[in-house]
Amino acid sequence: MAKKIRKAVFPAAGLGTRFLPATKASPKEMLPLVDKPLIQYAVEESVASGISSVLIITGRDKTAIENHFDISFEMESLLKKKGKDDLLDEVRQISNLARISYTRQKEALGLGHAILQAEDYVGDEPFAALLADDVVDAEIPALRQMIDVYERFDAPVIATMQVEGEAISRFGVIDAEEVEPNVYKINDMVEKPPFAEAPSDLAIIGRYIFTPDIFDAIKETKPGAGGEIQITDAMRILMQKRPFYAVKLQGRRHDAGDKLGFLIATVEYALKRDDLGPEFREYLESLSF
Ligand code: UTP
Numbered sequence: 001m002a003k004k005i006r007k008a009v010f011p012a013a014g015l016g017t018r019f020l021p022a023t024k025a026s027p028k029e030m031l032p033l034v035d036k037p038l039i040q041y042a043v044e045e046s047v048a049s050g051i052s053s054v055l056i057i058t059g060r061d062k063t064a065i066e067n068h069f070d071i072s073f074e075m076e077s078l079l080k081k082k083g084k085d086d087l088l089d090e091v092r093q094i095s096n097l098a099r100i101s102y103t104r105q106k107e108a109l110g111l112g113h114a115i116l117q118a119e120d121y122v123g124d125e126p127f128a129a130l131l132a133d134d135v136v137d138a139e140i141p142a143l144r145q146m147i148d149v150y151e152r153f154d155a156p157v158i159a160t161m162q163v164e165g166e167a168i169s170r171f172g173v174i175d176a177e178e179v180e181p182n183v184y185k186i187n188d189m190v191e192k193p194p195f196a197e198a199p200s201d202l203a204i205i206g207r208y209i210f211t212p213d214i215f216d217a218i219k220e221t222k223p224g225a226g227g228e229i230q231i232t233d234a235m236r237i238l239m240q241k242r243p244f245y246a247v248k249l250q251g252r253r254h255d256a257g258d259k260l261g262f263l264i265a266t267v268e269y270a271l272k273r274d275d276l277g278p279e280f281r282e283y284l285e286s287l288s289f
Contacts, residue, residue: 005128007127009057009129010042012039041135043100055118056101059104069098110228111231112231115129128208129210133206133255133257134256135254135256136159137254138249155245156242157245158245160246160248171192171204172191185244185245189236207249213241220237
């Protein structure tokens with residue numbers, strides 16, 4: 001039987017160059033979709049999927065993330081004094097959401113290198129890794145969909161989504177065979193292939209379930225583009241040694257680490273809100289330029 005997944009790792013030490021200048025001194029993971037930072041959506045997804053032991057891998061300028069998940073005495077006493085009980089509950093809930101540990105990636109040497117910083121925390125267990133800038137709006141939480149596949153196949157699982165046409169060239173793409181509806185056994189993967197050479201229309205997105213042997217594979221991985229240790233390269237090494245699966249996620253994924261993706265996600269999340277949606281929709285419909 002597959003070992004239970006109890007831990008989730010959140011790499012949040014990237015430089016966020018695609019979102020400058022907002023990310024010059026504050027982490028991309030703290031950008032809010034409507035009123036909640038990206039990292040909170042991701043931690044909530046993990047908790048909703050049954051995992052509440054969390055490691056956030058931070059870099060420079062990431063204290064805002066730690067403060068966000070901590071108790072804010074000043075804010076709580078102010079809200080209490082003003083009788084704003086709903087907001088007080090909401091603020092308190094954030095610090096009770098999960099058991100969160102932190103570690104630093106001292107240099108942004110790539111996602112593979114970031115995940116390697118989780119080795120001591122994870123130990124000899126399978127674990128999940130979530131990239132908070134990939135937001136997945138789904139009825140069944142994205143990570144839960146993946147855990148279900150992991151438990152059936154007892155093997156690492158990565159998340160994919162279908163991408164039509166030329167846009168596939170912006171992603172890592174899997175070469176795989178479908179073994180049951182929406183579940184694929186991966187043969188290989190390529191990073192950003194030209195459209196004509198893409199082995200499928202299934203793009204890799206930022207959710208992974210790894211077994212602890214990924215750490216040895218990362219250590220074997222040579223730095224690739226930009227001197228970074230890429231997780232895709234480490235997965236390709238491990239794939240020679242053990243089966244690897246992918247799931248086609250049911251839901252809508254947004255790349256909130258990209259300016260346009262972030263704007264689209266903001267509009268969609270705002271329109272879904274009971275308190276803001278109707279008025280915001282009216283405003284959008286009234287725009288005439
Ligand atoms: P991205 O590929 O989005 O890179 O990282 P980035 O540096 O954050 O952003 P851009 O592309 O320069 O705008 C994917 C995920 O991996 C983490 C990021 O924080 C993000 O969650 N990451 C990346 C690290 O933790 N460390 C790294 O060295 C690189």
